[in-house]
Amino acid sequence: SYELTQPLSVSVALGQTARITCGGNNIGSKNVHWYQQKPGQAPVLVIYRDSNRPSGIPERFSGSISGNTATLTISRAQAGDEADYYCQVWDSSTYVFGTGTKVTVL
Amino acid sequence: QVTLKESGPALVKPTQTLTLTCTFSGFSLSTSTMRVSWIRQPPGKALEWLARIDWDDDKFYSTSLRTSLTISKDTSKNQVVLTMTNMDPVDTATYYCARSSGYDYFDYWGQGTLVTVSS
Numbered sequence: 001s002y003e004l005t006q007p008l009s010v011s012v013a014l015g016q017t018a019r020i021t022c023g024g025n026n027i028g029s030k031n032v033h034w035y036q037q038k039p040g041q042a043p044v045l046v047i048y049r050d051s052n053r054p055s056g057i058p059e060r061f062s063g064s065i066s067g068n069t070a071t072l073t074i075s076r077a078q079a080g081d082e083a084d085y086y087c088q089v090w091d092s093s094t095y096v097f098g099t100g101t102k103v104t105v106l
Numbered sequence: 107q108v109t110l111k112e113s114g115p116a117l118v119k120p121t122q123t124l125t126l127t128c129t130f131s132g133f134s135l136s137t138s139t140m141r142v143s144w145i146r147q148p149p150g151k152a153l154e155w156l157a158r159i160d161w162d163d164d165k166f167y168s169t170s171l172r173t174s175l176t177i178s179k180d181t182s183k184n185q186v187v188l189t190m191t192n193m194d195p196v197d198t199a200t201y202y203c204a205r206s207s208g209y210d211y212f213d214y215w216g217q218g219t220l221v222t223v224s225s
Contacts, residue, residue: 045211
């Protein structure tokens, strides 16, 4: 079955840039989506189809994909960006989520 | 305004069958491209997709859990029901329902419901 691998944790200084990676075999051929999940809350879609932001998501959130890695970038990180982040794809008629990354803003 | 809400027992015993209901508003599952999925998250762990039902009654299941899952819909009540047989303590998790509309991502989620499996 298809697997998506993310780093367990990423730390970023307040106001700096955080990059969260999501690795998967031939991921460049798939649409990658990203969710933010704060403690005790449901996930929220922050990037869809690699690099598109839903309405209401700040421009500080961006997505890209290259080779076997998709990346979620959080620019000018704020304390409110502290959360778990998950990538997700559709593969072989199933949805696959990444292992999740905890982002800490220092 | 799209909303989804999960309901069901908070506690089930091992080997029992779990039945969860997702009640939604703001869209209809009889509308082309609408889909509702169930996703779960064990405490402190990652999200895991379980099942999906489409507007045309197509159904998709997690490969690893397909033998224990059944998803169905009641369009007139705006509800999607998930049953999961032979529950085990490892199935303790928060269960979410979520909508997708023509694309392979989830644009709206319910608040989730915690189900604990314990004797």
